[in-house]
Amino acid sequence: MIPALRLIREDGVSDRYGLAGDEVLAARAGEGRSPATLRLYTYRSHAALVGRFQTVEHELHLDYCRSQGIAVNRRPTGGGAIIMGEQQLGVALCIPGQRDATYGNARSLMSRFSAGLVSALQHYGIGAAFTRKNDLEVGGRKIAGLGIHRTKSGGILFHASLLVDLDVPLMLRVLNTPFEKISDKEIRNVSDRITTLNREHGSAVEMDAVREVLADGFRSAWGAEIESGDFSAGELTAIDALIHDRYATTEWLFRQSKVTDADGFARVKSAGGLLGARVATAGKQLKAVYLEGDFFSSSGAIAALEGSLRWHSTAGPEIRSTLEAVYARYAADLASVPIEALQEVILRAIAAAAEDADASDPYGCFVEPGREEVAVAAAVGSHPKSNIQYPQSSGGRQEEVAVAVAVGRKG
Amino acid sequence: MSDSDSYDLPQDRFYHPRDHTWSQVREADGSQVRIGMDAMQLDNLGELAYIQLQPPGTVVKAGDSIGTLEAAKMTAEIFAPVSGTIELVNDSVLTQPLLVNQQPYGEGWLLQLTPSDWTADSAALIGGADIEAWAVAEEARFKAEFDASA
Known part of the structure; x- marks a missing residue:
């Protein structure tokens, strides 16, 4: 091809x-x-x-x-x-x-x-x-x-x-x-x-x-x-x-989408222990799920659960179907985490996010490592919602060329 | 591809032969045309996470971008099937993009425009009795593309 x-x-x-x-x-x-x-x-x-x-x-x-x-x-x-x-x-x-x-x-x-x-x-x-x-x-x-x-x-x-x-x-x-906070525990959580x-x-x-x-x-x-x-x-x-x-x-x-970002948290008691779920949503989609609690399971299985629900529908039947697929793969690892309790806590967190849809400070899509970029301190403008200043179009094409070459390309 | 070999393609509208948008005349005099995406394309795109559409007042030519979308696997442009001036944008799909997947021919429409040359533009679209044969050919084309890139 x-x-x-x-x-x-x-x-x-x-x-x-x-x-x-x-x-x-x-x-x-x-x-x-x-x-x-x-x-x-x-x-x-x-x-x-x-x-x-x-x-x-x-x-x-x-x-x-x-x-x-x-x-x-x-x-x-x-x-x-x-x-x-x-x-x-x-x-x-x-x-x-x-x-x-x-x-x-x-x-x-x-x-x-x-x-x-x-x-x-x-x-x-x-x-x-x-x-x-x-x-x-x-x-x-x-x-x-x-x-x-x-x-x-x-x-x-x-x-x-x-x-x-x-x-x-x-x-x-x-x-x-x-x-x-940025503690050893949180770092371990991400590393898992x-x-x-x-x-x-x-x-x-x-x-x-x-x-x-x-x-x-x-x-x-x-x-x-x-x-x-x-x-x-x-x-x-x-x-x-x-x-x-x-x-x-x-x-x-700073372009804006009309899809509302929100976050929610819920906790339930299950036979396997206390189970918590934090979710970040974009409209009717789950951007991310973070599970926590005192249950026993492998970090790989929990990561697989969370990964399977990234950019996933918030609809209950679809979440259930996805959970069942992960449970089939990690049956032994997830034996102490009842699927019904897990589904319940996720749906409760989603419901909390829906109530919080007008929240002013929702979480981002946190465990999404990805791309990159670098700061360029050229002509700057500020955004009203932040103290941060970022480059904005100056209309000076030659100036921008210099920035692209001198700053953007090494050597 | 869908597990099913058949898609819902209502005969009360016209389909772009390649981009899989639909166009439906809303007024008897042809003064308004509503535009959306067909089920065949949506099956391939997967669930839509975001949509951005050009605002009312924008003048577009057939083939111009009228917006962008983020679906399950990709971000892409949405192309105008006909030329005209955008009159209405469906705000519901901007806030709930899944509506497009769930009700592609109903509440999930994208925008409405005043066509500048509906007669000429619609001649390039697929309608009426031609829909079935076109759909069969498109399914075969989708499958060939899928197989070629698999």
Whole structure:
């Protein structure tokens, strides 16, 4: 299907440049103006990226980001907020697609895109599997976030963020989570739900080596020749224009969805012990569920339960069906957690969230490691809901070019 | 693909042959056309999490983007099946995108516009007795795309 892929390697890119680059490559691939490209890159530490439709104030601690020089931006792909930096590898596969192609192959495309990552992880002896909406998991713990964006031209952007390593305390400070404090317990809680390549491999691996293994993984999964390359002058010009028009604007960063974010908490007593559930919802969808209590179960089983309910309908029958599927996989691990009690506590938490739908400070989509970006202290504007100041479009194209090149691209 | 080989495609409206939006004339004089997404496409997209639509007053040409969506697997554009001026946006689907999945031909409509050339634009859409044969062909195309990328 794709005979050859251009491979672009980059490190330390800015948020604007990183995001605009992916979108330009996909759009131009759809137009037949750019070759199919695999971009393997890192952002400058650190950057927080929200999903396309998320409300940035709900997902991130903006004041903390500002105080630490952590860039904030919005991806073209969906899903939850993520933190990116030099230890999270951005993977962007940009292919032509077709303007008249259906969405019908989206699911199989995601599976095939994931195959390149799965193949690479196998190289390190790590067995990963694609689950639900945007997760690649190892033993129920998320190791990569995935997303697809189809551009107007029909070009397809497959984006993934592979966690080679992760600063969990930093992530907890950046993302708006239900955890009340940054303690060892909370850090362990997160570590039970997400993992990294280094952790699974048992030792630190070099980012450059990971990149080459990934390129091999995509070569194997796609049967495509890999040819090293770089952006063309035309692509860089288009990236600059898109930074100016979108990724450097407060309009893009602070856009609002009409879907209401909310959060809720409930606790029930069950035969297995006290069971608590915290949920973050977006309209009628569960963004995230966090389970707690004094029951006995494996962390992998609890992570699998939570992962299976990310970006899931809030409807009771559908939740029950999903719970039953996880219980079938982890029957022994979940023996002390009655499914009826679990369903009840989740539904109560959802009901509490519905009552709290007008809450002014809902949680974000917390356990969603993902992408990245970097702060760019250029022309700044402030948002009325935050003290944070972010770049906004200045209209100065040449100035923006300088920012993109000098700040966005290392070296 | 759906487990079922048949989709609900009411014959009281027209379908875009590739984008799988539907268009339905709301007034006898053809002055208003309502637009939505068909069941076949929604089955492939999965549950919609978010929708953003262009506001009333926006002038669009057939093929222009009228909004964006986030579904189970991807974010994507929604394309106008006909040219015209957007008059109404269904606020209910903006706040409850799942309505589109649940009632694609009823409460889950997207927007309403005043067509600029309904006669010409509708000639490129699928309607009436042609719907069944088109649906069969589209199902086959969906399956071929799925198999090719699997």
